[in-house]
Amino acid sequence: MRKNNEMERGRPRGFDRDQALHKAMEVFWERGYEGTSLSDLTDAMGIERPSLYSAFGCKEALFREAIDLYNRTESPAAQKMLESAVTTRQAISAMLHNYAENYTRPGKPPGCMIVLAALLGTPQNRKVRDHLANHRRQGHEALRRRIETGKKAGDVPASADAAAIAGFYSTILEGLSIKARDGASRKVLTAIIDGAMASWDVLVHGRPDGRV
Incomplete structure (x- = not known):
């Protein structure tokens, strides 16, 4: 047969x-x-x-x-927080804390697959690294769009540099992934996020007291 x-x-x-x-x-x-x-x-x-x-x-x-x-199963909650929080600051803070929780969950590999899976490698695998870099750029762009939305809503000053702020927080996010892979606890990651969010007024206003 x-x-x-x-x-x-x-x-x-x-x-x-x-x-x-x-x-x-x-x-x-x-x-x-x-x-x-x-x-x-x-x-x-x-x-x-x-x-x-x-x-x-x-x-x-x-x-x-x-x-x-990975994007379908590990990212939706954080992305929903980024889109649904009332203010931009709250949105970015909630997103970072959600990822910190995800990066340190028992039973899961620590850190972010997109950040860690192919940062370095042989020339023949350049397309793989480029693919992941494109995903990271999309994450940066999502942050930038959220900040631009905040500018329209009035909780971010019109003069704020959305791309620069997005670059800062996307770098924090990628750093959290590396720290998690190195064994950092959620408590450690939370402290890093708190420090990053303490920089918000400087980033959006240019002064720590929020005045231009």
């Missing part, structure tokens, strides 16, 4: 693509792109290499899908 096409390509019966992708995401998140081998992936996903290639194409394509999954 002739096997069906799926079995010929090496995918076992009962293969759960979504579950396998989630497992792959966790491996990439923990070990980074170049630190993850195909054997690491197939062991975690519970499949053979032919099944991986059939379902996802290649390691890079699998990684890109894993990044998309």
Whole structure:
């Protein structure tokens, strides 16, 4: 009896693509792109290499899908806070605190997958690093847009440099990820956020007392 096409390509019966992708995401998140081998992936996903290639194409394509999954599952709450808080300051503070909680959750790799997965690497993996850099730029742009919204609403001065403020807080966010990967507790990250938010008046007004 002739096997069906799926079995010929090496995918076992009962293969759960979504579950396998989630497992792959966790491996990439923990070990980074170049630190993850195909054997690491197939062991975690519970499949053979032919099944991986059939379902996802290649390691890079699998990684890109894993990044998309990470964005869908790990970022929505923080992004909702950024959009829904009454003032811009409250929005940025809530977003940072939410990420600090996420970065230090038991049972999850510490830090942010997008920040940590491929900061450095070999020339042949430049496209992977560029892909992640684009995601980080999108995060910066989301902050900038929120600050511009605050300017229109009147809780941020019209003279404030939205791009510069967004750059400051996106750098804080990326630093929190690195500190978490180094073992910093949520308490430590919270103290860093409090210090960053204490700089708000200087950033938006140019003076610590809020006067121009």
